[in-house]
């Protein structure tokens with residue numbers, strides 16, 4: 166059958182389900198779509214799969230307010246009732262925020278993403294961290310300034326390559342309630358886990374980041 | 388445990404998804420309102436435990452009762468174990484995150500002997516004394532079922548009651564008995580008046596080891612199994628349920644992380660119509676019974692909807708023997724195939740009929756092809772009860788090749804009774820012959836040592852010597868024109884000790900666990916030298932259990948446990 170409709174389902178990921186990784190999440194969604202009985206399209210061929218694309222992988226443990234799926238359908242659906250149908254079939258922590266029609270043909274958002282914003286909350290970090298000494302808001306701001314003052318910051322990316330990530334950082338700002346907001350350019354894919362940047366910025370060990378809460382807030386197209 | 392405590396742990400463990408308890412169809416019942424709280428425990432990692440059908444069945448049965456709840460726990464990974472110990476957090480259930488100690492009943496499933504150290508480790512992590520006699524009524528009742536209960540004696544000191552055979556009905560009877568006694572249980576029941584244990588022992592299929600005393604002869608064999616008091620059964624018969632009416636979960640748990648069998652399990656048949664003489668499974672799960680086709684289609688329809696799975700495995704010991712399997716698969720595919728649902732069959736018999744089915748199924752999705760001829764020569768196959776000729780086997784393989792398969796998995800055993808060099812050569816000849824016919828056909832071959840098991844025709848026989856097994860395994864690995872995977876022969880040795888062992892092994896088990904043994908079935912954790920040391924510290928000679936030929940008059944540790952019932956009878 167030919168697809169007759171394409172929709173984007175926007176959802177958030179919060180709570181313990183943050184610990185379900187990208188691939189597992191895809192399967193969780195596939196099963197939820199099946200239970201919700203949405204008329205999803207399948208790919209042709211020997212191993213038919215649900216025709217769709219997911220927003221770029223989210224690192225394990227990250228919350229998100231910006232995830233989406235672009236889904237092809239064999240039949241037109243009623244958007245508002247479908248939101249409810251799908252929501253009923255999703256495990257706790259996955260919440261459909263919106264569903265919208267997309268042109269049937271056209272590029273996926275994935276290729277249009279230029280920038281991602283992250284919110285990084287340090288409240289728990291200072292409450293439970295094993296890092297000696299308490300930092301003040303001013304300390305953090307100082308660290309951010311030092312960090313941004315550098316012209317080059319070399320870090321190891323996912324593929325194990327040393328990369329200068331300074332040009333990727335559009336901004337880092339300290340906001341209220343111990344939140345840091347990070348705007349990160351995505352050039353050549355999502356090779357950079359913001360955790361590495363924050364670790365370097367704060368000058369701590371990886372294990373100390375356990376209580377830093379990372380939330381993907383938004384995908385930007387500029 | 389407060390849920391926030393878990394949140395504090397998760398960032399530090401490598402597979403946090405195992406401990407969330409947020410599977411689809413998970414059941415969270417009101418703790419306060421349940422009179423009997425059961426935690427079901429699979430003493431191995433989550434990915435294996437979640438794939439186990441028996442546990443899903445019991446979970447569903449118990450949770451259906453108004454008066455009870457069932458939760459789950461699996462063996463925690465080493466990383467989380469460290470954290471729990473460091474922070475003094477007792478092991479908790481996945482659903483309510485309550486300490487295991489707060490439950491009324493802990494039910495273990497014993498899938499194989501090498502999980503016994505994990506049982507002890509779990510009790511310990513739960514702050515529960517290991518030995519039954521050190522637990523009073525404040526601690527949960529500890530029960531265990533599953534295939535290894537065919538000889539549970541090595542665990543006799545640790546488990547309060549074993550359940551023989553099918554668990555569907557007996558679990559409810561245990562809960563009822565527990566309820567009757569629960570008001571009295573708060574006063575220490577186990578080491579003083581053991582009325583409760585006696586009441587349990589009256590339930591058919593329940594074996595309470597502490598009500599029996601074992602006396603040994605000077606040569607180490609059993610003199611007598613003495614009952615401590617009246618009204619204790621001399622012989623315990625395993626339970627057998629009627630598959631036409633027995634409970635089946637319609638909304639099974641669906642994990643959110645990948646597990647080893649990540650698909651819907653549809654048990655179409657229990658037991659096996661064949662009677663391979665080495666095989667313990669047919670004894671444990673027999674007699675052979677089928678679940679009626681009509682019921683299966685109903686279950687499939689409801690549970691595919693409730694789970695969202697797109698693959699269903701038709702499970703049983705020998706699925707192609709299901710009467711009318713061809714029509715069944717046809718009907719199944721008619722009903723669900725158009726909805727992009729595929730079927731898979733577990734290991735196939737190496738015959739043409741089975742292969743024809745595999746070809747049929749593959750129309751929807753490619754599934755692997757696995758055969759277990761077990762022995763290389765026709766003679767030896769005949770002796771162990773695998774009645775398939777070289778000719779038939781070869782032509783089945785050719786048919787598979789012609790149908791497009793290029794990789795076939797084969798299972799062989801070494802050290803079978805009466806095995807000669809010739810039989811080992813026969814394995815090589817068989818595979819070489821097949822390779823000659825089909826150059827592009829590749830094999831993955833698994834070589835496992837034969838371990839004589841209780842309640843089988845070979846239960847009295849010695850296992851072959853380790854040195855010989857090692858030699859044969861190495862020889863085959865070198866000579867077979869295939870990818871060869873060999874079991875660790877030392878772990879088969881340990882399996883042989885415990886599968887036919889007696890109560891005295893409890894000491895060794897505890898010692899080995901104290902010395903750090905756990906997850907023994909995992910290559911990377913198995914430490915044979917430590918086990919050897921544990922045996923010698925307890926002055927117990929493992930060879931006694933492994934290499935000794937038993938006399939037909941000998942009282943075996945499992946002589947009082949009856950598993951046969953009606954050998955090979957077909958109830959359907």
Ligand code: SF4
Pocket residue numbers: 659660661662663666667668669704705
């Ligand atoms: S076919 Fe033979 S080995 Fe397989 S389950 Fe049946 S009796 Fe056991």
